[in-house]
Amino acid sequence: MSDVVQVTAEVIATRRAGAYHHLTFVAPGVAERARPGQFVALSVGGSSSAHLLRRCFSIHRVSPSGTYGGTVDLVISSVGPGSDWLSTLRAHDTTSMVGPLGRPFPLPKEAVATVLVGGGYGSAPLCWLAETLRERGCRVDVVLGAATESRLFGVGQARRAADSVTVTTDDGSAGHKGWVSDVLPALVAAHGAAVVYACGPMGMLRAVTDVAGATGAVAQVAVEESMACGVGVCMTCVMPVTGNDGVTRMVRSCVEGPVFRGDRVRWDAFDGGGCRVPEDALGASAMRAH
Amino acid sequence: MSDVVQVTAEVIATRRAGAYHHLTFVAPGVAERARPGQFVALSVGGSSSAHLLRRCFSIHRVSPSGTYGGTVDLVISSVGPGSDWLSTLRAHDTTSMVGPLGRPFPLPKEAVATVLVGGGYGSAPLCWLAETLRERGCRVDVVLGAATESRLFGVGQARRAADSVTVTTDDGSAGHKGWVSDVLPALVAAHGAAVVYACGPMGMLRAVTDVAGATGAVAQVAVEESMACGVGVCMTCVMPVTGNDGVTRMVRSCVEGPVFRGDRVRWDAFDGGGCRVPEDALGASAMRAH
Amino acid sequence: MSQTAGAVAVDLSTDLGGIRLPNPVMTASGCAANGKELHRFFDVAALGAFVTKTVMLEPRSGRGTPRMAETPSGMLNSIGLQGPGIRAFCEQDLPWLKARGARVLVSIAGGTAGEFADVAAHLRSSDAWDAVVGVEVNISCPNVANRGQVFACDPAASAEVMNLVRERLPRDTPVIAKLSPDVTDIVAIASAVLGAGATGVTMINTLLGVVIDTDRLRPQLGGLTGGLSGPAVRAVAVRAVWQVRAAMLAGQVATAPIIGVGGIASGRDALELVAAGASAVQVGTITFHDPSAPLRVREELAALLRAKGFARFTDVVGIAHERL
Amino acid sequence: MSQTAGAVAVDLSTDLGGIRLPNPVMTASGCAANGKELHRFFDVAALGAFVTKTVMLEPRSGRGTPRMAETPSGMLNSIGLQGPGIRAFCEQDLPWLKARGARVLVSIAGGTAGEFADVAAHLRSSDAWDAVVGVEVNISCPNVANRGQVFACDPAASAEVMNLVRERLPRDTPVIAKLSPDVTDIVAIASAVLGAGATGVTMINTLLGVVIDTDRLRPQLGGLTGGLSGPAVRAVAVRAVWQVRAAMLAGQVATAPIIGVGGIASGRDALELVAAGASAVQVGTITFHDPSAPLRVREELAALLRAKGFARFTDVVGIAHERL
Numbered sequence A, B: 001m002s003d004v005v006q007v008t009a010e011v012i013a014t015r016r017a018g019a020y021h022h023l024t025f026v027a028p029g030v031a032e033r034a035r036p037g038q039f040v041a042l043s044v045g046g047s048s049s050a051h052l053l054r055r056c057f058s059i060h061r062v063s064p065s066g067t068y069g070g071t072v073d074l075v076i077s078s079v080g081p082g083s084d085w086l087s088t089l090r091a092h093d094t095t096s097m098v099g100p101l102g103r104p105f106p107l108p109k110e111a112v113a114t115v116l117v118g119g120g121y122g123s124a125p126l127c128w129l130a131e132t133l134r135e136r137g138c139r140v141d142v143v144l145g146a147a148t149e150s151r152l153f154g155v156g157q158a159r160r161a162a163d164s165v166t167v168t169t170d171d172g173s174a175g176h177k178g179w180v181s182d183v184l185p186a187l188v189a190a191h192g193a194a195v196v197y198a199c200g201p202m203g204m205l206r207a208v209t210d211v212a213g214a215t216g217a218v219a220q221v222a223v224e225e226s227m228a229c230g231v232g233v234c235m236t237c238v239m240p241v242t243g244n245d246g247v248t249r250m251v252r253s254c255v256e257g258p259v260f261r262g263d264r265v266r267w268d269a270f271d272g273g274g275c276r277v278p279e280d281a282l283g284a285s286a287m288r289a290h
Numbered sequence C, D: 001m002s003q004t005a006g007a008v009a010v011d012l013s014t015d016l017g018g019i020r021l022p023n024p025v026m027t028a029s030g031c032a033a034n035g036k037e038l039h040r041f042f043d044v045a046a047l048g049a050f051v052t053k054t055v056m057l058e059p060r061s062g063r064g065t066p067r068m069a070e071t072p073s074g075m076l077n078s079i080g081l082q083g084p085g086i087r088a089f090c091e092q093d094l095p096w097l098k099a100r101g102a103r104v105l106v107s108i109a110g111g112t113a114g115e116f117a118d119v120a121a122h123l124r125s126s127d128a129w130d131a132v133v134g135v136e137v138n139i140s141c142p143n144v145a146n147r148g149q150v151f152a153c154d155p156a157a158s159a160e161v162m163n164l165v166r167e168r169l170p171r172d173t174p175v176i177a178k179l180s181p182d183v184t185d186i187v188a189i190a191s192a193v194l195g196a197g198a199t200g201v202t203m204i205n206t207l208l209g210v211v212i213d214t215d216r217l218r219p220q221l222g223g224l225t226g227g228l229s230g231p232a233v234r235a236v237a238v239r240a241v242w243q244v245r246a247a248m249l250a251g252q253v254a255t256a257p258i259i260g261v262g263g264i265a266s267g268r269d270a271l272e273l274v275a276a277g278a279s280a281v282q283v284g285t286i287t288f289h290d291p292s293a294p295l296r297v298r299e300e301l302a303a304l305l306r307a308k309g310f311a312r313f314t315d316v317v318g319i320a321h322e323r324l
Ligand SMILES: Cc1cc2nc3c(=O)[nH]c(=O)nc-3n(C[C@H](O)[C@H](O)[C@H](O)COP(=O)(O)OP(=O)(O)OC[C@H]3O[C@@H](n4cnc5c(N)ncnc54)[C@H](O)[C@@H]3O)c2cc1C
Pocket: A039, A053, A054, A055, A056, A057, A058, A059, A075, A076, A077, A078, A079, A080, A081, A082, A083, A084, A121, A124, A223, A224, A225, A226, A227, A228, A258, D070
């Protein structure tokens, strides 16, 4: 009963960060338990809300003890009614928070070289991860990409936390014009990275997995599936992942993820907006019967 | 198209008034059009609201021109999710307002004596009415009743606006212990009142109608039926009222009311929480067929 | 983006079984009274059609109160078809709408199939008949002969009503059957009414519901049961439209216009019903929240179509069936 | 007012066709997985019963994604009964629940009536069988033999399933049929299953719905249609419970326990279903909003009954029928 809590979280600071809203919540209990790569689920819309489902956000960073008790920082991109509502919160407004949720980024046992790749707000959890890795003696090179400069997040923080930071934008408004996958192979090779951590859109995660695979590095990718509950009870957030036994299962990304080994994800099953069940997945044949 | 407007109303002041919340809204267009006895319909719950229906509130007073443009004052008793939400609004919060709605209190052509009776927040529209009547040379005696002192509203304002103010409370915490109908007959008789205006719970309106009838005064009562739209399109707010032709019809209290002549209301049809269709009402027989 | 510009650029016109409407947005029966009240907020002639409150033969008082209960993102109502009766309707309401230049889709009902036909016949003989662009037959009302089961729950009873109404109206008058979602197989009902002369179908009427007043521990509505409507039921409306349109595309049911209604609060919502197969849409309960809603939905829909690059509304009707 | 004190003062126990439960609040199938996840938020043994995710004979992958769409005050889901199959369920999930002291209402389904019976037989032979307080038969799933029409839409198919399942289980095991609201006459279905040996009925499963993704102009769910649930549908659930209870009181249907489910978000909401006739309630979709909801609803219900002066939960079951 102790790895997750459900609390009323109070906003104590809000600020713009490029295209994003950076919010700090007092969330007693969440901060103390959280590790990089985990996320929280927030209710949205207030007490009269027509929105039943929680919205999930990666934990940007935590400070377990502060003037107000433990705080949790989130980076929110306003894309629809739930994230819009969150981005209009002011100091002292409250909402319900459940967390920390999901499995964190697994940390290497040895002091190996690592590369961290963030796409858009996907960089939110990476600074904290970088700090944690450096504390363990790992080398950390960071690549941050986005469509355009305003959609980059955390470049300054990354520069303080990492050994190097490379920026890419699709439109060339900052850093290299192009994709993170353009600059990634050289970086992975340069220091013989053993692990590539990534967080961002599915297409990027797949590309990162390919690059890592080509050099023998392990890819650890944090996915972002549509989630109704965030706590493992609804089965909406599934994706096909191959287990140690070689069997592909539709696993819940909220409890078995959001971090998966990239080479275990069945990228072939994803298309446009969704994901098919691979024919060889466990239980796929029963679906064909009825 | 010009007697009613739909505007985004901004809260500019809030204060407690006993058990009630007194809110001032900037509502361009509403203030200029309103007359005592009319009401407004507010949407509640914000942009993500699960509450579709507007909540109706009597206009306490208006100031057609001010620093911010016309303002509308409302007195809100927090009794459920909609009124709760309104009572937590802070300065600069906004909500949609439709108004002014309904028919105002009809004003006497001559400078006659009048008595104004308010129950609970039902006194909200009465001060403005008192001022309007006094401007026309009418004598105005006011009776304000409530369950207990904190549920009285506007006693101070009434003292400034009226010739006399009598207070009653069920528990005797202020004024006479008892009901407004205990003190009303003497007041009506004292100055030979021609009109008794009343706003408050149904039971009180019926009692006021009886008292007025006994002395030959006309009762003008503002009712409070449950309203889904407030603008006359849903047919939920009906009550049986007898017309000039002697025929009882289920009329919409939002457009043909909220002010009715008390002796036209079919009080016999009301019970506990609702109102039956009287057997002799127009169209009642068609309901019995199917 | 100017919504007015959008409204100009996109051809919003649609076809209602031979009658061309300038745009596909209507009021929903019982959610707009008979026009006067909403005309204070917008010009009723700006709509594709104005759908009137269901009228029966005689004046009806409707049910006692309370007649409504708010529900999450919806409401329950039991009005009981309060109305003036068809004669007063033809003398007062219809001429008023005609004078405003409104196109009127008149909603009618009866307690027996014969009463439906009588109401249609009275309507046909009205002086203001030329304002009528069609008749919506509200078969979601109780059938006196069948222990009060609603007509729309029974294919045979529904077909009988449509046959009799059809006989009383000119061949070129669209006669639209309004269906209830409270059935096991809505395609079977659609098939029955279209086979009996209906020009098209409107879907959906309200869902049967009950709300208990937990203070008094008794049903909240005076009429016990009521009809559930509002955004809460939109997914059911989209499903009904989807199923009937799919059956038309599969050749199981004759192709005919569908009017979509249920939970529309915005142009985006309207587009859901249109993409599922509706050639026109009605805006109901949300009008209680926003009296300008029907016109706003028209403007939002036009802006949305323009933003997506569609030149004609009709290009989007049923489009989701092509993108499976 | 202390809610814990309320829980102590009011006798919350209820009867599920011979089995006594300490309180009437359960999880809803498919909204609570099989216990481990919610046990992080509250003790699963504190519920009247824990209702497991519907399990079929073989492991099932469920459908592709997206599997959900949020709707106003509700959601649409198309999970496709993903699950481990009855053998793995009996080896892993049921023993875990038993070890926690939970009372388990096991939800089962099949693509044919025979498959339902096979699942029941496997369950009966489980080592953890003594944790089972009843079997909920989810007949709201497609019938392979009948072009995919769901069993619960057809009285005869529903009855056949109940007959076969009943045969495989001890006489004293409550067998509860879970009904779909998507039927013209839910009383007829309740009557059929109760006549075929069901101990009681659970109402309601989700309503069939469709949501269109208006960006892509195609159905949003990978499985096209989905089930609508949440507070949006509560009035439909209350109505279904009301109708079946009324038919029992009128002697049209055998008297039997009803489990109410649909849109419960609070103790007040639960009381609506109870007053309409439910002897127990299930808390579904709201669990996604508040993972502590099932226990919270139990506490709120107890506090509410105490505040109203009721000493026993069973005194309120169906009370609204006495107050018409
Ligand atoms: C593990 C995880 C971590 C995330 N971290 C962040 C973050 O740090 N910053 C951030 O801005 N966003 C993050 N997201 C995405 C964020 O949850 C969605 O943008 C948000 O839920 C959108 O809600 P909405 O109401 O604004 O939009 P809508 O599109 O209207 O949402 C409708 C529904 O779809 C779901 N949904 C929509 N988009 C997404 C999405 N991209 N991922 C998952 N569910 C979605 C919503 O939860 C909601 O249930 C994360 C998502 C997950 C699953």
